[in-house]
Amino acid sequence: MLKNLTIRVRLIAVFTMLSLLLLAVGSTSLASLGQTHDTLRTVYRERLLALGNLDAMMRLMLGNQLAVVRAANSDAENLPQAIEQVEQNRNAASKLWQEYSESFVTEEEKEMAERFEAAHRHFMLDALAPALAAAKAGDIDTMRALVNGPVEHMFPKLRIELERLADYQVDHSRRQYLASEDTYARQHTLVIALLLAGLALAISVGCWLVRSITQPLNRAVAVAQAVARGDLTQQVEVTANDETGQLLAALKEMNAGLAGMVGNVRHSTDTLHAASAHIADDDRDLSRRIEEQARTLEDTASSMEELTCTVRQNADNARQVNLLAQAAANLATRGGAAVFQAVERMDAISTSSLRMADMIGVIDSIASQTGRLALDAAAEAQRAGGASPEGCAMVASEVRDLAQRSAAAAQEVRQLIDHSMEQVNAGSTLVHQAGATMNEVVQAVHRVSGIINEITAASHEQSTGIARVSEALLQMDSATQHNTALVERAAAAAASMQQQACALAKTVGVFRLAPQGRDAVQAANKPHSLQFPLASLKPNC
Helix, strand or coil: CHHHCCHHHHHHHHHHHHHHHHHHHHHHHHHHHHHHHHHHHHHHHHHHHHHHHHHHHHHHHHHHHHHHHHHHHCCHHHHHHHHHHHHHHHHHHHHHHHHHHCCCCCHHHHHHHHHHHHHHHHHHHHHHHHHHHHHHHCCHHHHHHHHHHHHHHHHHHHHHHHHHHHHHHHHHHHHHHHHHHHHHHHHHHHHHHHHHHHHHHHHHHHHHHHHHHHHHHHHHHHHHHHHHCCECCCCCCCCCCCHHHHHHHHHHHHHHHHHHHHHHHHHHHHHHHHHHHHHHHHHHHHHHHHHHHHHHHHHHHHHHHHHHHHHHHHHHHHHHHHHHHHHHHHHHHHHHHHHHHHHHHHHHHHHHHHHHHHHHHHHHHHHHHHHHHHHHHHHHHHHHCCCCHHHHHHHHHHHHHHHHHHHHHHHHHHHHHHHHHHHHHHHHHHHHHHHHHHHHHHHHHHHHHHHHHHHHHHHHHHHHHHHHHHHHHHHHHHHHHHHHHHHHHHHHHHHHHHHHHHHHHHHHCCCECCHHHHHHHHHHHHHHCCCCCCCCCCCCC
């Protein structure tokens, strides 16, 4: 049951017990000191002061006695001084007795004080007062008789009573001292007994407390030292629920947690080593592929440079063809203009032929009218009979012949003009067809020129694009070289990581794990482990 008490409760219980023991010892000591203080105060106030008052009264009474005797045996001139001294001593003694009367403790002391008062009263009334009265009266003889008589005989009895009171004070003080000694002896024995009992109890409880604390702590220190050495196979047993038990439980959990973490780290180290080896292999393969890509890019760049030259040459040829096409287009345009002018001339000729045909029609009409007029004139001449009929007939015949020849000539001219019109129409048609053809040729030439311009622009754009592609290939080549350097550095970093994994594996290898802990850790980490195409995950350092 005590094992389940916490250190706090134990310490509180021990300190409470020691505090109670200390309180008991202190209380006993304080009580003893209080009693001693009360006894000393009583001795001082009730005995020592009373004894001092009695001693002072004794000295004052003896002084009065001596003063009275001296006054009685001296001259009369010394009497006032002696009387004054006696009166002062008597007043002082009365005050001292009044103070002493307030400190009575026992009835015995009170009775002794009453006897002293009675003797003092009898001494004052029967001896000292009459002697002082005689001295004041100047009766020296009576004073001497009283001093040598009642004063001398009664003072020893008064002194004896006062000495009895003083002896009583001393005896009572002695009794109080003896009682104080008995009390001191009892208190001393009790305090020593309490101190010895407390010491024994403190030693036993302290040993138990130290043992109950140090044993688990030593076990905890041993476990911690074993962990510091890398030994995680310690079996920690928790047998208490106090702070040390909680500490051992925490160390047990820490040991188990460290075992799990070390197992995880060891497994991770193996996996890291395998991953770094795999990364190193991938980096080497990637470096080789990047080098091949760099060579391919160099070849491609060379081919692109050749293609750029070819495209530039094609662009130059296209520009020359474009110039030629533009010249042909200009020639075709001029030919088209000439054909157009010929068409216009043929149209003018055709127009003139039409006008000639119209004029010939007019001439034909005139000839027809002339023939009719000749006939009409011959008929009128016959009717008129003014001329010979033969002459009129001849004139009319000639006019008719002339009209017929004119009509025949006009007919021939018409035929020639019609034939010419047919030829002109045929030529105009051909010229129109030639003009249309020339227009088509010009348009075709312009289209060819446009296509050649497009080809030239496309060749220029192609040349520009190829230049950009070449620049991009150069940049890709530079990036590839940079990637090669990065891959080399990555390979170096992977190798360094592999070395660090080996160093970490050696560091973790210092820890020793229990077989069940190692199997548990491996089982716990198995679903989460990385899978690599390697024969083993053990670091080959």
